[in-house]
Amino acid sequence: MTVQVRAPGARGSSGRRRRYAGLVVGVAAVLAAVTACGNGGSGSGAQGGFQPVQQTGGKITVWVDSTRLPAAQLYQKQHPSVQMDIVTYDGDANGSNYLQTKVSLFNRTRSGWPDVVFSSQNNEATWAVQAGFTAPLNKGQIPEATLSGWTAGANDPCTVEGTLYCLRNDLAQTVLWYNAPLMQSWGYQVPKTWEEYQALGQRVATEHPGYLVGTAGDNFTPEIYLWASKCGANEITGPKSVKVTTTSPNCTRMASLLDTLVKNRTMSTSSVFSSDFAKNAADKILMMPGPSWFGGSVFQESFKTPAGQVAAAPLPQWAGDPSPSVGNVGGGTWLLSAHSANLKDATDFLTWVTTSDEYQGKVSPGYPAYAAAAKTWLAKQSSSKYYANDIAAPLQAAAPQVWPGWGYGQFSQEAIWASTVTPGLTAGKTIVSMLPEWQTAITNYARSNGYEVSQ
Amino acid sequence: MTTATPATRPARTPSRRRVFWPGRAGHLFVAAYVVLLIAFGVVPTVYAVYFAFTDAGDNFAGFSNFAEAANDFRYFSAVGHVALYLVFWLVSLVVFVVGLALLLHRLTSSGTSKALRFLYYIPGALAGAASVMVWLFMLDPSVSPVSALLRAAGFDTFGEVVAPDHLPVLFTLIAFWTGAGGWIVVMYGALNNISPDLLEAARIDGAGVWQTAWRIQIPLLRKWIVYMVILAFAGGTQLFVEPQLLSQASVGVAGRDYSLNQLSYDFAFQNNNVNTAAAISVELLVVGLVVAGVFVARSGFFDAD
Numbered sequence: 001m002t003v004q005v006r007a008p009g010a011r012g013s014s015g016r017r018r019r020y021a022g023l024v025v026g027v028a029a030v031l032a033a034v035t036a037c038g039n040g041g042s043g044s045g046a047q048g049g050f051q052p053v054q055q056t057g058g059k060i061t062v063w064v065d066s067t068r069l070p071a072a073q074l075y076q077k078q079h080p081s082v083q084m085d086i087v088t089y090d091g092d093a094n095g096s097n098y099l100q101t102k103v104s105l106f107n108r109t110r111s112g113w114p115d116v117v118f119s120s121q122n123n124e125a126t127w128a129v130q131a132g133f134t135a136p137l138n139k140g141q142i143p144e145a146t147l148s149g150w151t152a153g154a155n156d157p158c159t160v161e162g163t164l165y166c167l168r169n170d171l172a173q174t175v176l177w178y179n180a181p182l183m184q185s186w187g188y189q190v191p192k193t194w195e196e197y198q199a200l201g202q203r204v205a206t207e208h209p210g211y212l213v214g215t216a217g218d219n220f221t222p223e224i225y226l227w228a229s230k231c232g233a234n235e236i237t238g239p240k241s242v243k244v245t246t247t248s249p250n251c252t253r254m255a256s257l258l259d260t261l262v263k264n265r266t267m268s269t270s271s272v273f274s275s276d277f278a279k280n281a282a283d284k285i286l287m288m289p290g291p292s293w294f295g296g297s298v299f300q301e302s303f304k305t306p307a308g309q310v311a312a313a314p315l316p317q318w319a320g321d322p323s324p325s326v327g328n329v330g331g332g333t334w335l336l337s338a339h340s341a342n343l344k345d346a347t348d349f350l351t352w353v354t355t356s357d358e359y360q361g362k363v364s365p366g367y368p369a370y371a372a373a374a375k376t377w378l379a380k381q382s383s384s385k386y387y388a389n390d391i392a393a394p395l396q397a398a399a400p401q402v403w404p405g406w407g408y409g410q411f412s413q414e415a416i417w418a419s420t421v422t423p424g425l426t427a428g429k430t431i432v433s434m435l436p437e438w439q440t441a442i443t444n445y446a447r448s449n450g451y452e453v454s455q
Numbered sequence: 456m457t458t459a460t461p462a463t464r465p466a467r468t469p470s471r472r473r474v475f476w477p478g479r480a481g482h483l484f485v486a487a488y489v490v491l492l493i494a495f496g497v498v499p500t501v502y503a504v505y506f507a508f509t510d511a512g513d514n515f516a517g518f519s520n521f522a523e524a525a526n527d528f529r530y531f532s533a534v535g536h537v538a539l540y541l542v543f544w545l546v547s548l549v550v551f552v553v554g555l556a557l558l559l560h561r562l563t564s565s566g567t568s569k570a571l572r573f574l575y576y577i578p579g580a581l582a583g584a585a586s587v588m589v590w591l592f593m594l595d596p597s598v599s600p601v602s603a604l605l606r607a608a609g610f611d612t613f614g615e616v617v618a619p620d621h622l623p624v625l626f627t628l629i630a631f632w633t634g635a636g637g638w639i640v641v642m643y644g645a646l647n648n649i650s651p652d653l654l655e656a657a658r659i660d661g662a663g664v665w666q667t668a669w670r671i672q673i674p675l676l677r678k679w680i681v682y683m684v685i686l687a688f689a690g691g692t693q694l695f696v697e698p699q700l701l702s703q704a705s706v707g708v709a710g711r712d713y714s715l716n717q718l719s720y721d722f723a724f725q726n727n728n729v730n731t732a733a734a735i736s737v738e739l740l741v742v743g744l745v746v747a748g749v750f751v752a753r754s755g756f757f758d759a760d
Contacts, residue, residue, distance in 0.1 A: 096703070101724040131727070217614065219706045269614070271706060276597035276612050418707030426614045426708075444528040449726060 050136050056341045059083035060115040062349065063099070065091025068118045068169075068332070071359045075352055082345050091120045091332070099124065103133045113339040115346040116353075118169065120332045122157040125165045126410040128335060135338040138164040141347055146355065152400040154369040157408040158333060161239060165335070167354045170366030171374075172291040172331035173398040174224050177299065179286055180311040180388035182211075188286075190313045194229075197287075197316045198257050204286060205264035213287040215268040215277070216258045216425065219418035220329045224289050227327030227406045228315055229254035233442060236407025241452040246439040253318070255431040262425070269425050272298055289315060291329035292367040292395050300386060312391035315398060325403040331369065367395060374399070411445040500740065506733035520734035524722070527731075529712045536623070536713050541691045543627040548687050549680060552635050556642030556676075557668050572643060575636035586633040587700045594625065617705045622713065626697045634690075638683050645679045646672060681754040689743040695720070715739060 062084055064072050072086045092099050099119055106112040113133065128134040137158075138147055147155075147164065151171060158166035176197075178190060186208065191197040201213040216225075226233060231251035235243040245251070261267035270277040272290075282303040288294065295312065299305040315326045334354055340346045353359060360368040361376025368374045378392040420441040424434050443453045476482070510516040524530055555575070562568045592598060595613040596605040610616045617625065649672060657667050673680075695716035701709040702717075712718050715735055723732035751757060 097724055104724055104727055127727070219708075270612055271614075273706070274597075274613060275595055279597050415707045415711060418705075419710040422614065422708050423619050426612070426618060448527055448529070 050139060050338065052135075052343055053339055053341055055343060057345075058342055059085050060340070060342050060346045060349065061085045061087060063087050063089050063114040063117040065089065065093065065118060065120060067091070067365060068353075070363055071118075071353050072349075074359055074363065075349055078358070079348075079352075082349070084349075087114065091118060092124070093120050100127055100131075103128065103131055107131060107133075113337045115337050115340040115342065116350050117335045117337070118332055119335065120330060122168075122331060122333055123408040123410060123412070124333055124335060125158050125160055126408065129160050129165050132338060133335070134165040135336045135340070135343070136163045136165060137167065137336060137350075141336070141343070142167075142351060146351060149355065149371055150369055151371050151374065153402055153404060154331075154399075156404065166333040167350065168369035169332040169334055169354060169360075170293070170364060171369050171399050171402075172293060172329045172366070173395065173402050174228055174289055174291050174315050174327040174329065175391075175394045175398050176313045176315050177285075177288045177290055177294050178311055178313060179309050181309055182286055191287075191316050192314075193319045194254070194257060194316045195319050198260060200287075201261045201266040202264060205266045208286070209265070211266065211284050211286045212268050212281055213261060213266045214289050215270060215272055215281075216262055216431070217269040217274070217277075217422065218271045219414040219422065221258075221421075222413060222417050223327050223329045223406075224291070225254050225258060225327065226251060227403055228289075228325055229318070230325055230403050230405060232405055233438070234406050234409065234413055236409050237454070238452075240450055241454070242407070242409055242446050243454045244439055244442045244446065245455055246435045246442070251435060252432055255435055259430040259432055262431075273302070278302060291327075291331075292398075293330070293365065295381075295387065295391060296365050307386045308388050310386070311388040312394045314394045324401050326398045326401045327406070328402045331366065367399070409446065409451065410449045411442075411451075413442070416441050416445055503733045503736050503740075506730050507737040510730055511728075516730065520730045521738065523728075523731045524718075524734050524738075527718070527722075529718055530715075533712060533715045533718045537692055537694055537715055540623045540626050540694055540714075541688065543623045544630055544691050545684060545687055547627055547631055548635060548638070549684065551631065552638045552642055552683065553673065553676065553680065555635075556639050556646060557672060559639065559643050560646040560672075561664070572640055575639045577636065584696055584700060587629055587697050590625075590629045590632070591701065591704045613705065614708060617701060617709050619710070622698070622701075622709060625701070626694065629697050630691070634687075641683070642676060642679060645676055649675050677754060678756055681750050681756050685747045685750050688746050692739050692743060 060083065062072050064086065066088055068091070069086070069088055072084065076082070076084050076086065090096050090098055099117060103113065125134065135141065138144070150168060154168040154171055155164055155166075158164050158168060176190065183190060188200060188203075189196075191200050197213070204211050204213055215221075218224075222231075222233065229250050231254060232243060232245040232248060233251065235245075237243050258267060262269060268277060268281055270281065272288075272294075282305070285303075285305075290298065295310060299310045314324070317324050334350055336343075336346055336350050355370045355373060357373055357376045360370055360373035362380060364373075364377065368377050374396070378395065381387065382390055382392060417438070420438050421431060421434050424437075425431065439455070443455070446453050507520055508516060508518075510519070559568055559571055562571070593601060594605070594616045596602045596610055596616065597613070599605060605616065653671060654667060657671050662670065693716050694714040698709060698713040698717055699711070699720075702711045702713070712721055716739070719732040719735040722728045722735065
């Protein structure tokens, strides 16, 4: 009997683990029921007119991811009089929705909100404004003279109906990264148009098989390629409306290019962050369209590409297109809590962390969204001697060229692409053939998030 | 004995005291469990039911939350995913657990039997998320210690391994590896409870190994198998950790709304719609209770032997 009693308990632990997941909802329900007072807990009203809570001062709580931890620590060191509680969390990496989940619970328990939060996701304002979590920043909190220092368009993801609800930390404009010594020794010219890019990919397939001109296996593939091609898959037309068109010529021309290069194997279908890419393809990259942070994070840190090889060039444009456009992959945001009881210190930290040369210009790994800090940052990159050319000009030129027709909705374009198109691509389907399926998926997810969808 | 009545009267007082709260130590021990069960089992369940039938303004909403869940485009695909997984999971659990327990029971070497029972039990001792992480490592051909097997099966990348069609099998593998060992030990214990005389009689009557297993041992294991199926069914419908972690590891390829529990989680924390999330939880509860009821009634689970 001992065995019979003990062993079910052991199995039960496995069953319980699943039940714990299910109980998350139950626990949320308990919290809600315990604290609900009939007036709901979701909190709203930050949009209409901001009324701060009673300012009692005291400690401010700052949530950062591990990459932004040095920023908070540096501020604390330089401002010892400010009482800070620095908390590290996943920064909503990979769409974990941790922040949204916690704010939802804090709204119900009516306590616990952090004063300032960093998020690696650009679409936080879409839910955080509705949830009453974020404080407006351009209604007297931060001087207009400071706010005007951001690169044009950088704070678009933070702006809801004219009000600014967060500040962009870094930009993630896309450029063309390439291996300068290889390009030179093989006698290739860096492509200026997508047509030249495709033609070069076809030459590489025959002249240097095994080498890559890019990858279509990341969940941000649409943001690198289709966004840059002005494909209207994600045009946010209002707070709760979106226009979705994935089969327009702007979409099919880029999808067709990707299909061609996937077929001739010069474009990988693996993610640059996958272990097999690092093992098998990292030293086979001739060109790689990607965001500004690819240089440091992917080539230098992950792939350990030696100094003097990686160079940056402007992203190719379609021949005859008079207005250059690039895509965007990430670039984090900072949010100020509307519930902060110490808005003075919280705002001071927020301003410092997004604008200071000490952090943004000299420590931050990403291209600062604040233009003055970006200059310092680019000078630092130049002095590092890591890159084969001066990356300042292409990065600076691309910063304001992010195509504004691609919006920041509440639903994740990356997650939709990953679950809809990537498995098909792995299974050998063409992207062109999956564009209608992609449109249906975006439409479904947008509607389930309460968006009105037009096509 | 008749004269004992007056003699025993004075002694009744202490006797009554004992009767007043017999087995109080046992009650105290059980009480702690009951309190926790009420706090973390019954109360959340009752509140989940309350939320399932109310709206965000705490007004009675009838079945509208259930209708909203059913109208979501992900709902029926999640139902299909869970149903398919349950078929794989329950069939493999019953077949392999019973089969391995019977084989284990036939082992004459006590040392081997003990070693195997320990071996079977080890995966269950790992935390759920850790078990899944082990499998994520095992399933990636570029780092897996069994990458040769994966490549021989035609899988060169992690993306190929976690293709949507493979997920029911992968989740079954993970769940079996994590949870089946404990059940093998349970079945082994149950097999030990079968009278040796009965097995001896069968052997004398000419029953071979197969006939003994099929006609004697498996029928006598029936209640334990039913018990296992009931719990495994309830656990299987609540599939969450495996797809959630796999979704994270595959950067979304596996889908973050594969199972009903994930969908419920998304409703609660993505759409800020706790009521519809609770409706899905209540559906899972009802399905689990109904299936358990059917199995108990059909199997005579509570019948006295």
